[in-house]
Each structure stands twice: as structure tokens, then as C-alpha cells.
Amino acid sequence: MVATAWVEVAVAATDRNNNKQLGSVGGAVLLAALALPGLCPTVAQAESPPERGSVTVKYLHYKDKQPGFDRITARAPSVSIEAPIGSSWSVSASTVRDSVSGASPRRYTSTAIPSGASRMSEERTAVDGSVTYYRPRSAYSFSLSNSTEHDYKSNAAGVNARFSTDDHNTTVNVGAGWSSDKIGKTGDPDLHETKHTYEMLVGVTQAMTRTDLLQFNIGFSRGAGYFTDPYKYDLRPEDREQWTALLRWNHHFESMGSTLRTSYRYYTDSWSVNSHALQAEWVQPISDQLSLTPLVRYYTQSAASFYLDPRPGTQRAPVHSNEIYSYDQRLSAFGAVTLGLRADYQIDKDWSTDIRGDWYKQRSAWRVGGKVSPDLEPFTATSFQLGVKRAF
């Protein structure tokens, strides 16, 4: 499938008078601008639907721990499908079922904080679907998603529109989304809370050179309702406004056939959490069928304004008289590093498979750029993903 697309592209490159072929090649930038996860066909024809449909089965195994304790284990099989419909439409759908069990990681000694279910076992099912309509220099999509678990239900919708210039070197992308969540608590039948969120994304993707693609997105999200974690000892604001600025740069090295993919995201919100995430991946073909992609990511965040550090010299919670507070280590100041490796293997023209392993570690001391929360227990997570894809 990939080899066929290459032949078409090579023909287009030498046939300047064939407008349809040129349109297909120019659509590469429109394709790269796709900002809606789940809508990224592997063949570069964005002003028309993907050439071939596909079914993909994937499996995720995840485990995290802190010194001396195993924490969460999660297993998540998923199935996804995408298919062209005629020459102007495509649809996609996916479903995933998470099985999560264990105890949430703690930065504080367990006797210091009263809490609800510290050991838990949860199943979550999520479904999402989308439909896209293609025109010569634009594409429009609509998506719906649902996530259901025993104590949390979320329904969301999104719309997205992409417009490219005549030469297809510049594409502007605009998206909006809405989400409505219902929150409960195991063991407390009186807890019925809701949260509503709306979000927007504006971005531009530019072909800088024949081997460079650059994308810049600004995102905004506003949520109102219940943000508190009912299983942790905390009480959070009823409002959260989040902003992101994302820059992504893909560079292809012609002589080696490899690609360097880098991204930087700045995040800031009304809880005073600010973060920087910097990531680089190197896609290296090893043979016609096999490629390897090592990955490294560095992340640093500041603490939420209402996060409480433990009492000095201890890992025990401070006494507080605040109305809004949290001991959740995810809202503390820390740095984190991810090291990953992915292998992609094209079995034949219809079948391909991929496998990826990640190692992730969070430490307060790894934070850069500001005040560091006292060095609480570090947190380590490992995961692997396995995928099999069949194009049809």
C-alpha cells in the first residue's frame, strides 16, 4: 500500500500537466494538518478520502509503581476501523475497553491522608466515531465520543474544518468541541455531579521546504462543574480555563531516508499549572519492511495554586484551613522523562504490525523553571502497545 502510493507520487512529480495527480500530491500538507485524532489516513490524499480502508486491533499493557509498591495495572484492547465512502466521504470508528486495578500512586504516606477507595478495580468502555467530507481544498469533520465507567460517564462531540491555499503549502485548521460529564462515587449513592467543557483549536500547517513541515496550534478549553477527585482528600475549584500553544516540526533526511519529528507544547491554566513538554522521535527505516523509531520526551510542570506540600521533613499532610486544596501529586511541581521505542513491520501489501515500549519516570527534583515540590516518592510507569492492521 505504501509502495503503491510512492509510485503514484513519483508519476505526479514528473507530470506537471496532470492536475488531478498534482492535486493528490499537494494534498500532503492538508493531510498533515489533520488535528483530529483518529482521522489520520496513512495515504497522502487529504482532499479525497483515503485510498483504502483498514481495520486495526491494538492492545496496551500498562503498569506503574513507586519504591516498594506496585500500583496500577491496566490492560486495554481496542479495535478501530476507517473506510472511504465514495470519492468525497470517509468514516472512522473505534472502541477501547480499559481494565484498571491496583492502588493509586501516593506521594504522602498512606496513614496521613484519609481517602476513599485506595485499592480499586475499574472497567471503562469508550466508543468514538467520525465522518469527514472532502472538497478539493478543504475538509470538514464531525465526531462523537462516549466513555463509560461505573462512576464516570462522558459524552463529547467535535467539529473540525481545514482549508488550504491554491498551492497546498499552507493549511488552516479550526476546531471546536463540547463535553458533558457525569460523576459519581463508589460507596456514596448521594454523589451526583456534572462537568461541562467546551474547547477550541486554531492551527496552521506550512510546508517550509520539500523536506520540512511545520505546524502551530493554539488551543483553549473552558470547563465548569465538578473537578474534585472524590477518592482523594481534596476540594477543587469549579472552573478551569486551559490554554495551549503547540509547535511541531517534521524534517525528512533524504540521504538516510529517516525523519525527525519534534514537538513542543506550552500549557497554562487558571489553576496556575504551567507546563512545557518537549518531544523528539527519529523514524529510521531498517529495510523495505521494517522501521524503528526511538523517542524521548521531557516534561516539566508547576504546582496548582491550591496544591499543598507535605510538612517539612515528613511526607505527611499539613493542617489546612483553605476552602480549596489538593494533595494530588498530579497537581504538584515535578519533571518527567519518557524513553520509548517503536518498531513498525509491513508484512505484505495488506498486513502490517507495530509494537512500542515506553519507560516513564516522574520526580519532583526533575522540574526545571521554578519552585520544586519537596522530593516526594518518585513514580515510574512502563507500558507496551501491540498493533495489527489489515488494509482492505
Added chain:
Amino acid sequence: MSIRCNACLSRVLRWSALLACMLTLSACSSLYAPPQPWEKGLLSKPAMTMDGDPGESRYTQHILDSKEGSRGGYGVGGGGCGCN
């Protein structure tokens, strides 16, 4: 749409302005040579797509969103979960 967090907006705009300056500088150099239609073959390689493998992104973003204090920036329309 009303913006409550003006500090957030000014921080994002400051970082965006910094990035825009860097891009403008690079645009004045050989880093900016938009390809002609017949030169775009390399841009259509699967490794050059911005979002990559959607199934992988779904898993990875879900894990990071549930272990870190920030999320988003890549797309719209996904819902939430009670993830710990």
C-alpha cells in the same frame, strides 16, 4: 466566549510571540523554500504526518493526561474519564 484567565491568555500569547519570532527569522533564511507541486513527494511519507498513528496517540495521550496536570493542544472532541 468570555475569558476568565487573562493571565493565561497573556502567557500563551507571549510564548506564541516568541515562537513566531523564531519562525520569522527562519523564514528569512534557506529554511523557507515552499516546494513546487512536483517537489512534494517526500512530504507525503507516512512518517511526515503530524498526528502519527491515531491508535497509539489515543493510548499515549490517555496515559499522560491521567498522570500529569496538563492536557490537550492536539485536537478537539475527545471526552473525559475518571482516570487515576
